[in-house]
Amino acid sequence: MKKHNVRIVGGDYRRTPIPVVDAPGLRPTPDRVRETLYNWLSHFWGADFHDKAVLDLFAGTGALGFEAASRGAAHVQMVESNPHAVAALRALRTKLKADNVRVFPGDALHVLERTANPFDLVLLDPPFNQGWLEKIWPLLPAVLAPDALVYVESEAPVSPPPSLEALREGRAGSVHYQLLKIAAPQDKIMPSAVH
Template sequence: MKKHVIRIVGGDYRRTPIPVVDGLGLRPTPDRVRETLYNWLQHLWGGNFADKRVLDLFAGTGALGFEAASRGAAHVQMVENNPQAIAALRALRTKLGANSVRIHAGEAQMVIDRLNATPFDLILLDPPFGQGWLDKLWSQIADALAPQGLLYVESEAPVFPPPEFETLRQGKAGNVHFHLLQFAALQKIDNNR
């Protein structure tokens, strides 16, 4: 039986194969959807990824995070709890010499609390479907994002974010809904000006 493989679609690591390990809830983002997301980001960031901090919270194959690293993101933090997937992520990072990529073994909800000392410019959120992860993580995501930071979400249904998030773009591919949201932290009014 042939192993399923996807490929990095753009940047320095373009066309690099990413093996897909068997894992419960592991559902790699299709090439077409990743290409759409990174076209959106290219437009919004003016092609400048060099100063961006990215968190791939349910990394799985690492396809979303490696796409950011391939385009020159300064720091890509991947979080995964499947041991087989973690081993594959580390092997690919080594093969690519992707020094901007850090891989953290652990459960998303526990890890995100430890990582928010320096906020992220982009959080990639593609959790297993049907487990209510987004509802569990909204407040932690807001704490981990920089002001005007972006949140990419894949889900089995349309996403209706809390008021501090604005939907910038959205699409659907097969049974997957994907959204790009912007965090607009409610600013405190300074009466001393």
């Protein structure tokens, strides 16, 4: 199989090629979709990533996470279970001298169950047709900062749990993608004061 690259589309590492390793289920997010996502994030965050902690749970090539690092995110935690992909992620992190990136070799659910740090952005681009999102939704609230955003890519329109609501959504070919935020509590209606 011919090796190919994707490229970082913005920030300090713009135009850096990212090698795509041959691994089952690995589907790099297309450049156009990443550009759309980071335009959305720049809108909601005022283009300021410097204090943001990002969790890229199915890092794959690292395209989504390195985009955040390229834009100056304070911390990017990448999680990947494929050893070849992990080696490629670490090699690219070293090449870029991206000290704000950590690469954890392991299982996404294991990390969610054991992570205590809150994240401002969680990137979810799991292998398609394996039921990952249903397993992840119950574990996600524990790792979300109060105003956290969640990006999801899937093979079908995403039905987020009641704890999350859609901010933006799009489609590129067979890929559906959404940016979610923590839903406002439904019990915010204040009772009228009794005098």
